[in-house]
Amino acid sequence: MQHGVARNGLLYMTEDRLGFQPKRIDALFGARSMSWDLSSMTDIQLTPTLRKLRVTVTTDTGRQRFIVSDALAVFNDLRSWPPR
Numbered sequence: 747m748q749h750g751v752a753r754n755g756l757l758y759m760t761e762d763r764l765g766f767q768p769k770r771i772d773a774l775f776g777a778r779s780m781s782w783d784l785s786s787m788t789d790i791q792l793t794p795t796l797r798k799l800r801v802t803v804t805t806d807t808g809r810q811r812f813i814v815s816d817a818l819a820v821f822n823d824l825r826s827w828p829p830r
Contacts, residue, residue: 753777757812759784759823764803766812782810784827792821 755768755777762784768777782805789804799817803810803824814820 752813757814757820759827764824766810780810782807787824787827790821790824792817 753766753768753772755766755772758765758767763781764784764787765779765781767779773779782803786806787803788806789802791802791804793800793802795813798813798815799821801812801814801817801820801824803812812820
């Protein structure tokens with residue numbers, strides 16, 4: 747979600763960052779790429795919506811909400827950071 751609008755794109759995670767890359771059509775309509783330091787995450791929640799689960803990540807700069815196809819896997823991946 748960006749400015750209250752759901753954006754379609756790719757959510758990715760590297761060793762130290764969580765990022766979002768919008769699909770081209772969404773970028774043409776104002777969606778922008780974003781990334782966050784994984785070390786800045788302060789909370790991760792899994793919330794049900796009408797149709798799917800939503801992953802909410804709270805960082806030092808705000809709250810980001812993601813509706814992804816396998817929310818439980820994304821939630822577990824984010825919770826497992828930092829690697830032990």
